[in-house]
Each structure stands twice: as structure tokens, then as C-alpha cells.
Amino acid sequence: MKMHDPVPESGEKTRTAALRDELAQGNAMLARVAPILSHLLATPDHSLFSDELVARIRGMCHDMAWQILRAQAEATGEKGRDAFADRHGEDLAEHFFASPAILSHCHALALEWQLSERMEQQYGIDPVLSPLLQELIASPDSSQASAAMAALATQARFAQAQRRMELPLSELPGDLFHALLLAWRSFNGQRRSDAMIRAEAKLRNGYDESTNRLALLARLVSGMADDATAALDVTGAGVALFLTALGARSGQSRGMAVLSTNEKQVLRLALGLRAAGLSREQLEIEVMRLHPQADPQRVIGEITPSEAAQLLAEAGSLGVS
16 A cells, blocks of 8 residues: 655744744834834824824934034025024924834834833843943953943943933934935935035035944944843843844844834844844843743743754844944
8 A cells, every 4th residue: 555645734834934923923013113103203293293203214314404404504605504404394394204214213112212221220230330331341352342442431421311211313324324325415405505515515524434333333243243142131141232133243234223123023122132143042041031921931042043043044134234
């Protein structure tokens, strides 16, 4: 009698397929973020801005618009530069609301600060000077100590800016800085004068991506080499270094690493930690520190770091930088 291989039960999924499906569901949720934010920010109904996160994003967009308009007023010889910026700031900020890239970046920064405040309340972690950063500042390696001091200074400025709901143009990633200036161009349409060209040139000449917070944090984590695993301990490293290390070591963008800390994205967080090289026990500890009520995602510890990285790569970054 000819023997046949058993037919798998209908609907049965492999572990990897199940994880892939759950990631896809999380991605679908993240893909709706920018359109929803754009609607909330553009609506004239201010009752919708009671949410601190949305208000913070709105504040950052207004601050960037004000900085650009002040530079424009200076180039055109306007005497009341602040008044000029105040007069046109609302319209330019609303123009920025239509940019998914700008909104996604501001959203990630607002989430990072929100997480920093929560970690300070729960674990007493200073949002500026973490234990790991203190160690790096005291490093006998002068280049590492210098990089850590620079990161500390820019992290302090970030904390101050977030409390004020501001975002200096100098702190934008290079591609987003360029996109912001292009958005300003499109806002002005055919009215781009010689003065505006001069203003844009001055803004570009004054911009140096290598000195901003994200670049300094990335260099600091990169310089730690194999010791960078220490940066994946959120209570020791602090939120800023933790997120930088998570993105770099898991093959994700930093922005996507930030989004993975949302309570609805615990699977992505666990996969990122596994892809970054943490053991099952280590990743469970970090997941529970960030989300004490969540599923510890023990199943993720059963797959290899390369398998976790592959799942994240397949899921994509949704354009989040």
C-alpha cells in the first residue's frame, strides 16, 4: 500500500508565518499614524489638541515654521522679524502638516520624550544624564569621553526643547532638513524672490548634521562596538542611547525603533531586541521594563537573531527614518 505524507491541518501556521502576520497587523496600524496626525493637526477644533502628544507635534511644526520665517524676514530686510514670523507661522506650519516625513519625525521625537518622562517617573532615570552616559564621560578613551560629553550637551538641549515644544532646524536629519526647505519653497509657489534664495542659502550654510543629537548619539553607540549591548539596558543607558542602539543593532531606522516602544508594538520591540543580540532572558526583562503588563514575548527567544532581523527587514520601515 502506498503511504502518503500527512496533510497539515487547514489553517495551521508556522511560528514564523504567525509572527509575520502579527507584524503586518502592527504595520497596518503604524501606516495610519501620519494621516490621522495630519487630520488632527489641521483641524480648527482646538478641543482635539488636549492630547499632549498631538500638541507637542503641533508645537514643533510651528517652531520650525517660525525659524524659517524669521530667516526670511531677515533676508528681506523686515524690521519686525518676529512679527512677520508670527503673522505667517500658522499657515506655513499647516503646510508642514501635509508632509508625512515631517510628521513622522516629530511624532517619533514626541514619543521619545514621552517615554523618557515615563522612565524617569517609574525608575528614576534622568532623561539627560544616564548611568551609562556618566561611565562613557569618565572613559579613559579621550575620544569616547569627548563624544559622550558632546552627546550630553545636545541631549540637555533636546530636553529643554521638548519641554518648550520646540525643534531647532539644526537638529533635523539631513534629508528631512532638505525636505523641510523644499516644503517652504512649495508654500511660496512662484513668489520665490532673491531674498528668499539668500535666506535658504544662509539656512543651508549654517546647517551641520554631524553636530546634531541623533548623529552624536549614533557615533557614540558605534564607538562602543561590542560594548554597545550595554546600551540595550534602558534603565542603565537611558532612553536616548537605548533607542539609538536598538535601531542600529537591529537593522531598523531609529524612528522605527521609537515606534516599536508603543504598547501596541510589543512584538516589533521584542524582535528588535532579539535581532540586536539579546538573549531570551534579556529581551524579556527589557520588554517588561517598558511594558510591565505586556506579554513577555517568550516565543521570540526561540528564534535566532538573524531570523528576527529577517522578519523586521521583510516588514519594512514604512518610510520612517
